[in-house]
Structure formats: structure tokens, C-alpha cells
Amino acid sequence: MRMALPPSPLALPLPEMPAIAGVEIASVAAGIRYKTREDVTVFRFAPGTTAAGVFTRNLCPGAPVDWCRAALPGGKARALVVTAGNSNVFTGKAGRETCERTAREMAGLLGCRPKEVFLASTGVIGEKLPTEVLLAALPGAVEKLETDGWDGAARAIMTTDTFAKGAVRKARIGDGEVTICGIAKGSGMIAPDMATMLSFLATDAKIPAPVLQALLKRGVDKSFNCVTVDSDTSTSDTVMLFATGQARHPRVAADAKPSSLKDFARALDEVLHELALMVARDGEGAQKLITVNVTGAVSARSAHRVAMCIANSPLVKTAIAGEDANWGRIVMAVGKAGEPADRDLLSVAVGGTWMAREGEVVPGYDETPVVAHMKGREVEITVDLGLGRGAATVWTCDLTHGYIDINGSYRS
């Protein structure tokens, strides 16, 4: 296994993570793959906790994703078990059995139904997860459960992430105050694995599962689904939100519109946004965080596609790594998106300086402020398509030698 990497130069510190009423967390060292660190994390949720989840669109998902998808319609959660070091992906029938046995064991320990236990795993693909090792660790984890376990969990779910990722917000629902805590891992990898993104959020708010699901879906679309490191989509990507209902606030109806939960939605979006950007900040080999804004598209959907095409272009990402404000490559990426675009209406700005307007270099264009912007840790690209009012923003990181080092070294 590879040596730990130094923290990303874009790393942010883990904020103080408060306890969430109704959530207990424990992380233990089970030795599934890593031998010297905590690698299994267990969450226990109070009875009545509702759950929402958004999962990878990859059509070859891991067994834990299948499990969660099947359990989610129940809308109730009592536990979450996360393992690091083995993804339980492409493991056939054995993988399904591991999921069933883990959920059953956990349900037995907590006195709940297996379908109230959610599962997530990341790490090596195609190797059977040592089920007995995992099961043996669960009773000890349950004994260790404490309300103050977010920090440990943020670290224990990491694979080769270079820093632990967490975010916290408070929100009001009517005259009541609630808290949302979230952790994420992403962009580290263990050969022969891929970067996988996991994120788990909990709140003490009391929100019916369908409302929670709508809020989470909307928030993920604006955050995690707007972040790309290398265009590759993991088989295990999972974002889950649990609401314990322990806070006091006016009742939220099962058919409540997201608009009636404006402040909660704002806080949730902020947590998701912060966590998603942390994943980009920990992108393999990342030296720069890149924001891509697209305006003037025929629709928001079209703008998003163009922005993702720019953010996924290896030529754009290597240019930024080289601190080269190469707008020719940006134009190329716009054109290859296949979305409505007119070369002669296109404008490109870097760091707020317009380099090209309506298909031509800006007359008398002075490179100086752009060159200075490119040397920074955060680079902003704006493309105006000049066609309509559709706009979108996505985030990525540059493509550097570090990416090749991390992903191109033979597994040992």
C-alpha cells in the first residue's frame, strides 16, 4: 500500500463539529485493509430518524449502493456502517451476502430492522470484503458510540484523501434552531481502486423522508454534481442525509414544499457546497481549485454541460496547471460539448478579465492581470455564450504530475 501523501495545498481545516441530538458515532480499527488506523465507522440514529440518499449514476454500482437503494424507500434509518479500504464492488454474490450479513448483525446489536441499516464502502475493487473481520468489529464499535464522534469519523472514512473534510451550519425552521453536520471523503484512492466520493450528513431537524429526499436531491445537483476531478464516475458514490427529529421546531408536513424550509435548504446547500468543493480541493494531484462559470447559454442544463466539458478537458486542466490562460483550449472545450454555441458570439474571461469577446481577441488585450490571477491557488474561468439566459457554475482542479504519480503507479 502507498505511503500517505502530504496534505493538498488547497486543504481546509476540519471545523469544530458539534454533537447532533440523536446521533452517536464510533470509529474502530478493524483491519479490513489498513492495519494501523480506524477503518470502520458506525453511526447510530435515534428512533424516528428519516433518511435521504443520492447515489452514483454509474451503471455498475457496488453492492452497498444496491443495498442502500433497496432500503431507502422505507425512509427510516437507525444505523450507518462505513468501511474504508475495500469497496465491495464487482464481488458478485459474495458482495451481496456481505451487505446482508452486516445489516443483520448491526440490526441485532441495535434492536432494529436490517432495512434501517445503511452501508457504504470504498477502497479496492474486485476483492471480497472480509466479512468476518467486519462483523467482529461491530460490537466493539457499538460499545464505543458517543455523540462526539464526527472528527474521528471524518478521518476513518478517508482512503487516500489528504485531509479530513467536514462542514457545519445552523438553520431556523420557524422559531426553532437546528444544526446540520456533514463529512465527506473523496478523491483519494487505493490502487487498484478509483477515486470515490462518500458524504454523510445528519441534522436534528424533524423532516419527513420525502421532503428530506427532495431537499437532498436539489442540493446535490447544485454541489456534488457540479464537481469533477477527472470525469470518472465511481461505482460507490453516495451522499446520505439523516434527520433525527430531536430538535424542537414547527411541524414539517410530509408534502411540505422546499420553499417552506428556505433557511434549512440554504444551510443544507451550504454544507453540501463546502464539502463538494473540499473534494475538488483534494483532487488527486490538485494544485489549483478551478471555478468554471458559463453564462448566456440557451438553458441552465446546456450551461451545465458546457461548463462540465470545460472542467473535464485535459487540455484546459493541464494549461491551468502550467499557469497558462489558454483561452484557445477553452473555446475548443465549448465547441466539443455539442451544445448550442456560436463561435462568433463567444466571450472568455479569466479572473474577471475578458480576453476574447464575440469570437475575437479583445483589442489591446493586456495579459498582465490574467497572468497574475493564474499564479494563484484559485482560478476562475467565465465563458459567455451570448445566446440566452442559461447559467451554471462547476468546480474542478488542475491536472498535474501528481495525478499521474497517484494513479499511474503500480499497485504493490
Next chain:
Amino acid sequence: MRMALPPSPLALPLPEMPAIAGVEIASVAAGIRYKTREDVTVFRFAPGTTAAGVFTRNLCPGAPVDWCRAALPGGKARALVVTAGNSNVFTGKAGRETCERTAREMAGLLGCRPKEVFLASTGVIGEKLPTEVLLAALPGAVEKLETDGWDGAARAIMTTDTFAKGAVRKARIGDGEVTICGIAKGSGMIAPDMATMLSFLATDAKIPAPVLQALLKRGVDKSFNCVTVDSDTSTSDTVMLFATGQARHPRVAADAKPSSLKDFARALDEVLHELALMVARDGEGAQKLITVNVTGAVSARSAHRVAMCIANSPLVKTAIAGEDANWGRIVMAVGKAGEPADRDLLSVAVGGTWMAREGEVVPGYDETPVVAHMKGREVEITVDLGLGRGAATVWTCDLTHGYIDINGSYRS
């Protein structure tokens, strides 16, 4: 400007390129960007020459691509002018004027119509092509025209290609013999430019333009459109085929089916295939040529999409650079293609050795032959989806530090 790179380890020698009756070629040093080498190539075609062309799908194409698209419906060609060092892309009205003036000047020199003059340029984007410099070079080029100019042209159209690319085949049409010569450039780049692929073929066969176009389109779909270096699509990609009609063979009707020209189509496909693979062999930073076969898809189109998704995956390409037969990443790439696939029917082979069958590691899988295969210069991946009879093959190269070096260095 950057120092010349050493030849790709996957380079092939330029074959002996015979004269094609009705084709004269000259390359001259105009000094458009490069100061010490030939950078303008002129082809003169005999009266009666028909033309076919396939161009980039990028929606922000260069001015020369617009010019060729507009001229092609005429179906007749008397000249081709290729410049290296400036792509005349994103140059607005000035770019269109350069094209018009170049075609007019060349038409005047050769006594033909401007619409019989085709144009192609690659190199820096967004800088005006110095039209006067180009026009001043044309009379000298016309004086230098000779039937033996393929070698020089193969070199003069290069930008940062590391080797000159050419291919030759003979074919029979009825009882007559014809020759097809082709050259290509691709995958080199000049900061701040992108890898652009150009390819020009000529034959002494007499083939009506619509038939020629159908043959070329079919051939390009199976060759250049099956090659990817980094998923980025240039704004200038151009493949053109010229038929001078100087050879003697039975008449080809304007509505002839490709099947009536089987041997010609075979030879054309071979030339296109060889040239396309040379582009992958010269992929920026390439150390290994990768063949991706997909079988068992629901359709050929679906197989092609899955194969391209594997070939474009940075995680697959870096794994191969690291000589790691990482089938987990291959499964991931299959899943993210969004095409019909069932994880539990999926099989993966590398170098002919099946590593995974029907969603699980092959019992007793012995890595030895796979490890040996991965150390070679040519790596073959086969994925069977187990769903239908759709099959496709695409080619790419690995993603190495060389790619980052070439594309991530600040333009000087």
C-alpha cells in the same frame, strides 16, 4: 517556442511514398511561425479531380474548416494549401478574409476557381494568420511543384508531431490498378494550441465525388473516429481525399455502391486505419498503444460508446501507464458510459487473458501473463458485456507525465 520532442517510442518509419498521377506537391518555408523549417504545403491536382472531406464535429471550428465545408459541395478540387504554426481559429472576420484571399491567390496562380482550392491550418489559436506572409510564399511554392513531394509534405504539415506519418496502398478497380497515398499530422501541439489532426489522401482513381465522399465517411468512422488521445476535439480536424482520375479502370458510376468498389474501399480503409493509429502512436506523452475491444453490446453504436468511454478514462489510461492491469477501473468506465450494461454479466480480458467473468474475478486467476503483457508497448483490453452482438474497437494511448509536460508548460 518549445524544443522539438524526441520521437515517440511507438513511432513507425515513413513508407516509400510513390507519385500519384495528377498530383504535384511542394513545401516551402514561409516563416508563418516556425522560422527554420518548411511550413506551407501546396498540392496541385489535375483538372477533373474530385474531392471528399470529413471535418471536426467541434461546433467552434476554424475558418479553414468553414471554407472547406462551403467549397466541398462543388465536388471538384484543383489545389490544397496547408499551413503549420497558426490554426486561423477564433480570428473572426480576419480569419475568413485570410481564407478568401488565399483561395483567390492560389486560383489565380493555377487558373482555377477559388472554390476548387481547399485550405487547412493548424497551430496557435486566436492569433491572426499573417496573410501577406502566406500569400507571398505561394508563387514560389507553385514553381517548386513536383510529383515526388509526399515526404516533404508529411514533414511540413507537422506541428509538434514527433514523427512524419504516411501510408500507401494499391487497389484494383475492375482490371485497373490504382494507388492511394495518405499523410497525417496529429497529436503534436504548439502552445497555446491543441492537438489537431489533419490528414490528406490522394489517389489516381477516377471516382465521382458523391461516391468518394461515401467511401471516405465510412472509412473515417472506422479509423480516425475510433482514435482518441485525450477526449478533446480540435477545432481544425480535417480529413480529405482527392481522386485525380488519371488511372485507367472501368468507369465508376456516380451512384455506384461502395460494395462495387470493394478492393478500393479495403485499401482506403487500410490507409486511414494506419494513419489513425499513427496519430495514437504519437499521442502526447504516449508510451503505449492501447486497443480497446468491446463485444456483447446491444449494438455496434453502443459498443463504440463504451469503448470510447474506456479509452478516454484518465484512470484507465494512467493505470496502463503504470503497467497495472486495473480491471476495477475498466468496470468503472463501462458503468459510466451510460450504455446498457449489467455488472453481473461483465467480463474483462487484458492481453487475451480473462481476469473477470460475469461480474467476478476468474477463480484461480493467475496474473503472470497479464503482468507480462502490460510491460509491452501495445496493450489490448477486451470487455464482453454479455448482452448482444454489438462490437467495436477503438485505439488510444496511455496518460503519462509526458502529457502533462507537453500541455502544462507555460507558453514562452
